[in-house]
Amino acid sequence: MKYFVTVQASQADYDAMEGKDSPFPGWSRDEIAAMVAFMNDLNAELTASGELLDGQGFTAPAQARFVTGSPGREPVVTDRPYADTEVLTAGYWLLECSGLDRVTQIASRITQCPVPAGSPEYPVVIRPIGEAPSA
Incomplete structure (x- = not known):
């Protein structure tokens, strides 16, 4: 099964x-x-296991x-229609795993990425990728 995992x-x-x-602690x-080393190591392991697609x-x-x-309206393009503190997707992994338990193990590991003390905690989001419906 494929999963889209985001931070x-x-x-x-x-x-x-x-x-x-x-308002958050600065990074040294x-x-x-x-x-970066944590993410590189994780990506190398997921590549070696065959689970990392992207x-x-x-x-x-x-x-x-x-x-x-x-439909029927001219598209509107904006650069910043949100407050600077709004949380958005920072990155992703496209994984092919044996199931939800395995991808949850990977997401749990991602939560252990080192950050400065006092940094905000955000969830790692797991989204199973569904199959397209038959025509």
Whole structure:
């Protein structure tokens, strides 16, 4: 079964990592290196097990673009229609696992990624990928 596993962050989290003013603790170079090493090790293990189909981290929410519209209306494009503290998807893994128990084990491990003390805690979200209905 395939699963879409996501981690979350806000613009304030990205700002803290970049040393900008943020309500969250700033990240040191060592803390960033520890996070990157953790993610690289996890991805290597998931690749070796054959479970990792894809995984990517996203840029800061401030770089996002939102396009809204409906049939018969001109689409509206905006850069930042949300508060800077709104939590959005920060990255994802597309996994093929034996079942929900296995992907939950992986998500539980992701929650152990090192972060500075006092950083916000966000859930790791698991979404099973459904099959398209037959025509």
